[in-house]
Amino acid sequence: MMDTDLLGRSLTAQEKELLHIYQALKNLAEYDDLPPCAAHNVRKALACLWQVTNDLALQFEQLSDLGV
């Protein structure tokens, strides 16, 4: 897990928590045996967490390999 944002500044406690959830959703999206209700809602949630973490300059990456 990163300790700094894209500009190299230390993360706040809230930012760390947001990044943690974002990473957890990415991990979940890797599974190919989740039930449809989980697989699709995880992807939807991941797309939303991507916005938050990208808006706050915590990450900038593409998620299409996860189907997001």
Place this chain on the structure above:
Amino acid sequence: MVYSAYWNPKNETMPRADLQALQLVKLRRLCEWAYARSPFHRRRFDAADFRPEQLRTLADLRRIPLMTREEWMASQLEHPLFGDLLATNPRNAIRYHLTSGTTGRTPIRVLDSIKDWEWIAEMWCYGFWAFGVRPKDVVYFAFGYGSFIGFWGAHYCCEKIGALVIPGGAQTTEGRIRQIVEMGVTTVCSTPTYALHLAQKAKEMGINLANSAVNKVILSGEPAGSIPAVKRQLEEAWGAKCGDTAGMTECGTIMIFECSHQPGGTHIIEDHYIEEVINPTTLDPVPYGELGERVITSFGRGFIPLIRYRSRDMVVKVPYTTCDCGRTGDIYDGGIRGRWDDMKVIRGTNVYPRAVEAILREYQAIDEFQIYIWRRADLQDEITIRVEIVPGQETQWPELQQKLAADLASAHEGLRFNIERMERGVLPRFELKARRLVDARPVPEYSREEMQR
């Protein structure tokens, strides 16, 4: 609950040096992604001898070749349906939209992933929040909800904000007005043209919209949203503040918005875009305060990387300090001022439709208009302004005709404008992008040999 004035306080008020550092990080990653995944961009980067690792400062941006709509259209024709721009498998898409066809015959077709589509709504959130939309608002979309991307992203933005959203598709103008009043709508989203039409129609129905609950009208789709005379008319008719936004199908959403301080222009969302202004002929950057062409790089869409895309929009960039709202994103003074390819040459004088509209909108007696360009006896180009007069104001016509012709001539190096009065209801009305310019001059015919030369 006390809300921040900014959707994203961290980035929207970021010192410009940090903002530019962030843009550089994102630009490098975007170019790496495009080079690795999009054959279109890889081919163009190779041809220009450009590699993403050459991006060491933001000034290195100019090493990247400019991208045009013509190249995009050619790619679509060569590799139907989407060209070879796509950076990921089309199976990952959840949305398909296409341009409204203002320029060129081939529409631009776009696909979005779940993440890209969510980002599209996110950009509208920056704009709507800045203009004061909050969860308590009731937002009405006077929009057809078709293949044109239009206000689609704004609809989802308002759901995200937590406002009550009323989709006003597939309804008559009268039906929309009744719903706006009945539902206590506080925010109306529309093109400037259609917002004027709604106000006029409401008046005919005996409804004064200034007495309704509407306190914000958010405009998009046409440059007129930043024309002071249009804004003044709308604000008076609706008894509400009018805010301009502008976007494009090529990036899927808005890139500029007017904040509630209404600085006479639109802030650029600079943590998600790099917006350059260049001289369209020399391609050199132009300084603050000078008219130039807007060139966009978007960090949002992963599906279709948009890098140094020539928009053909005419803009004048001014520093963020022009506005006192606290945002550090620079401003396009007067929003989008028209399109370079909209310019018409009439007997040697340049005529821009938006400039003509700005003058026409100063006349409150003009209800609808059309700019009609034609050729007299196959020799001389003529420009005629066809106008419809607001009912009850017909007596103003003789004076209006003379004064309007003089005002237009004065703004166009003495060029003679013909002013023609039309019967009410003859000129077309528009719900989406208005097309009030008709160029009826004959298209030159060339022989096959000339065309092959």
